[in-house]
Amino acid sequence: MSLKNRLNIIAQYTENYTGNDLLNQKLAITSVFVLLVIVFASVFSNVLTHFSPLEQGNLITSRYLEPSFNHPFGTDKFGRDVFSRVLHGGKISLSIASIVVLLSVVIGVLYGAISGYAGGFIDNIMMRILDFLLAFPLIFLLIAVVAIFSPGTWFLVPLLGLTGWMDTARLVRAEVLSIKERDYILAVKGFGLSNIYILINHVIPNSITPVFVSIPLKIGEVILLESALSFLGIGVQPPTPSWGNIISDGQDVLFQAWWVSFFPGLLIVITVMCFNFISEGLRISYSPKK
């Protein structure tokens, strides 16, 4: 496809939106590109940087060097290259966030679909449990658990995943409840097909559209949460870099070596912003147009 064709298609696509939405869509598309760059950089972090994130430099000559061509983000207390640490940290933070969101979405979709489709008594019980869990301030217990048990980095993943599936379940259940009564479901039921088959092939595919909007949002949330936990020292454990704990490293030397804390935070802001814009973009493209 030639460039002209592509531009035409984008123009056509964006013509469907009103002014406000148009800006959002443009932001969303830009975000996708920016995000791709970041993801690409973090996945290939090994190749892109010639300093290892863990390798300590000469403690005398190379600690707290200012950003330069060699060290675009400077070096930290141990002489480690901050740029490399940030990229690797990105890999860790992004993968944790993705897996956590994947986990919670899967659990949420299944729970919500089963509850909504089953209806009656089962639905009632499942929703009571859900209400209970939702009202439960899990984040606090999470902090307490993590603080007391000091689990390793990867224990964090199921813990975070288990605290985030509830709103997805609610969302999916609402969709399933309205789909359940549609004629095409009744028609397929009328063929005597098993409920599980109907659930998997008809009900779930048609009820997960709102979930798509919330996925990028959730990834952003988890990145913020994980970085906060890592900052406090109860998330990703050093020396494994994570955006949060790099910021924490730079805390004490804020005045002297601002770059250690600045850059990881900047990356967090950019990444989460991108996810948020993408989510807005998705929301607008899924909502009924005027």
Place this chain on the structure above:
Amino acid sequence: MKYYYFKRILLSVLIIWGVLTLTFFLIRVAPGDPSLIYIDPGIEPNIVNQIRHQMGLDQPLYIQYFKWLKQFLTGNFGMSFMHKRPVSQVLAEAIPNTLQLTVAVFMIQIIIGIIVGIYSALSRYTKKDSFISSFSIFLYSIPGFWLALMLILIFSLKLGWLPSSHMQSMDIGNGFWEVFADRIEHLILPVIVLGLPLSAHTSRFVRGSFIDVFTQDYIRAAYAYGLNKRKIWLKYALKNALLPIITLIGMYLPFLLGGAVITEYIFSWPGMGRITVEAIFAYDYPIILASTAIAAVAVVIGNLLSDILYRVIDPRIRNSNT
């Protein structure tokens, strides 16, 4: 209708009970001797045994549970290792400090949120609104602790305009206005850090609520009747749109106690949040558990309040039998 309230309150009580029970079992499951929760690890073994017996730690689990529950509910949270004082004392000192901060934040962000929200609702579909909403998204995306550090960097360390920590400076007199002005100086940065994302959230909420009201048919009908524009505004629109904001009070309640945790830590603000974070680093279990439980209870009550207020306000929900 009354039945619903009863159910909700019952559920909340159940949840609080659940939280407390869970925290109890966290103590039991924590690595190491559970008695270490209550006893400073540095004491001699036979004294430890004495204390264990005193505390009833050699009794069957369910008895311990009920004793602990009773203790907890009456405000006896045990002794803090770090502070060597009853936890309840420590918290009683810390909570008012937290409240000073969070109440200030709450008030400011509501005002800013409402103003910005109304402004963007009025100018929806214009570039200004797009800009504001994009800017709001930008604000959401900033990690609070990082923003705090950056602000400290710029305003305290580099520019020296504002203090970077604690509630008050050491070298002020006792005059009321001096203390007051000093307090304000100390409040500015933390309030900005906490208030920005919150006011972004509130402004979106207000905007949504206003737009909902504007597009309602009854507003258009009022125009059609030829009512004075201003009058329409004050009498109908404002009242109906601001009402849902009351439900926000319930939502922000948990924040009042626990939302400032990391910010307090960074600014060394002697409130509940900082105490908690320090306790986490020092493995001071009694404090961790007590503040977790308190924060949890605040969340539950906040949700309940928000729910009830919402139903009271919106007669549509009230009248439908949910």
Place this chain on the structure above:
Amino acid sequence: MYTLKIENLTKSFNGTQGWRRKHSSKPALNNVSIKIRCGEIFALIGETGSGKSTLAKCIPRILDADSGKIYFKNKEILQLSEKEFRPVQPKIQMIYQNSLLAFNPRKRIYNALSEPLKRIRKIDGVDLQKYIDELFCIVELDHDLLDRFPHELSGGQLQRVAVARALTTEPDIIIADEPTSSLDAIHKNQILLLFKKIQSQRNLSILLITHDLNLVARIADRIAVLVNGQIIEILDRSEQFLTVIHPYTRNLLNSTYLNSGLFQLKNSNPDFDPMIASHISRKRCVSAAQCHCSTAKCNEVIPELTEVSESHLVACHFPERILSLDRKIFR
């Protein structure tokens, strides 16, 4: 002989206030009994809210009736467990009012048809394609449409696909719930002709549920009138159109403007006012207020369906009186 026999079917929808169940005094279906023969088109007419759709949904057990029996080919189906009922289900097919909602919007038409064929009748491969082509020929649709999505087809086309889909499992009865309500006159016609065609080709029974009397006039073999959850009259096409007994039915037929041909009634009274039935108490005969031979009993006791002749039943205490009075008044 009888594909479907419904006996004394009752269903109420209970309101709930909090957790106390409020028992409804107005059942949606009240002692409904119908017999549908093999290969006949049986029309069920009634106003909105009379319980037609409820009945339609009770038969394939989409809704659970409170009491009563349904015999499908002489086998009672309400007592069967879910598992036992499964093999029976494909033989009772339904066509829905809103054709667009009746199809999964994400699947192509081809998939909608192949699904039951593959899963229920285990037809696959080359046979599958052939069968689908055949079906499409029967419903007279273009084969190009197989690749499209439901929202790309018109209402009329979709209803025909719905008929094709219903035919995939070779059912013995098709329940058509207001199949043409959302279609224009031309398409209405086409669907009707289609029904007639499959009825004669496959000897299928069709339970046609509708409020459109013109439809009924054109293809129904027998008609049942449903009012407030009760059947008040069941007529056969052949001759009793001319001897309609129940005043409600007479009003109904009068309101169709089809005063030529089959619906010309000898004994209709032009002064009868049509009345909306749902406002009338269910404890008595629906037309007690208007009927010119109503008695005290008509106001107090719900009449049962009594046989006037072998294929004409009416819910009236004194059907002979009405007939004889008619002869006197409208000679």
